[in-house]
Amino acid sequence: GPVIEPNTTVTNGEADPHSWPWQVSLQYEKDGEYIHTCGGSLIHRFWVLTAAHCFLSCRKYRIVLGEHDLSVDEGVEKDISVNPDDIHIHVNWTHGNLSLGNDIALIKLPVKTQLTDQIQLACLPNAGQRLAVAYECFITGWGRRTPGVSEPVSVSDKLQQAQLTFETQNACSREKWWGSYIKDTMICAGNETKSSCLGDSGGPLNCRRPPDGKWLVHGITSFFSSNGCNTEKKPTVFTRVSAHIDWIDDIIASN
Template identity: 50%
Template sequence: MLKAAVLLLLHAAYVFGCGTPAVKPDVGRVVNGEDARPHSWPWQISLQVKHGSRYHHTCGGTLIGPRWVLTAGHCIWPGDVYRVVLGEHDMSQQEGSEQVRDILRIIVHPKWDIDHVANGNDLALLKLDKSPVLNDSVGAACLPEAEEILAHGTACYISGWGNLYTHGPMPDKLQQALLPVVEHSVCSRSDWWGINVKSTMICAGGDVVAGCNGDSGGPLNCLGGDGRWYVQGVTSFVSSRVCNEAKKPTVFTRVSAFTDWLSEVMLQY
């Protein structure tokens, strides 16, 4: 029954037109992080937390359905008030493409534990108060098939407004960077991440290019054989010393390990 529900959801995503941005991402020459082409990752959202009377960017996230955003469990703190901004590119100005939504419900994965990040399950689903208007600036990413494993070296892209480098400034404009996938057998070697990387995680990048603070919860965007973009990972953690440490690739929650849970939650609520 659940498998049928998963198929139904995936079918709904296709009808919804997932993973096909009107503005094509610039993926021809990205090695280190650079400004993304505006609205070329239309599923990228800014999760913002309220401090006083103002909201501030705290994490990234991915629109995966008409009212659903996928982010990281560690981005959510009990008692905090959040909102989601879609269609954002340049945080320093109002561009007219932004859509702001309140969050109706937050569902953090039941096995997520902030004290044991390496256990995995670093996921949360946010149900928006109302659907965004889908247009050239706002669209959904596709969800991968259950247990899909990407080959070593697969070219994927991280996107977000995270720090440009360790303790560095946060950019105004959305950044993107090429992060090739590092297969689990390599990433889990003792001189890499070792036992800190579980099979429910996916590693990508490392050394020169990596995710950094503020990228958390955002997508690892990977192009499928069907020409659509899939959110294969949710940004979870990097080295605590520096963001771009050799043999310490950025670690993501592997979305294909949680398709059943995502389907259950989205059908239940």
């Protein structure tokens, strides 16, 4: 697990610095400075996992590892420029149609990541592995940005975490919930407070496995209701990582 254990008593608020050491900030260049746009997870010394909808082809991106406070240089961060050819978006992703699924992308880093106390690799679930209600899940990020909207709904300089309740597929695909928007390749998680606003697109849904307490990245934050991320019966929707393990393995093996 992480060198600094996540403080799970914080169910909605600031994370302990560097307690989610696989969390990355994806940033794009605007007027000579970089602006945080999405979260992501470091899953391999050369690879970051994030959402497909985070990318616009005209933008220049960088990854920041070991980040906690976006406004302060703590001296442990690593900024890495991303080559456009190293952004691998799922072939069946359709821009602007989140409900079709496949909202997943991998970024190959140009240099091998040096792991530190603040920069660690995420663990992924096995292919097909399902979440159960017993899992304890946290969304982490600096603030939710809606796809296609440049201004955040809620944003923080310091990494935030919020505990979310896992919802079954059956509950989430009920007519008054998400209905047919929800595919088997997705996970729903939400709660009754505003805290699910704190996650970023592309960032992880971190879930702790009951028997051994190991943290696994089960989801990639994909979408929430256009009425706001705490809308009743509209839990946050994540790309289910365990549905895409073969795709992840194939991309890494062939690049």
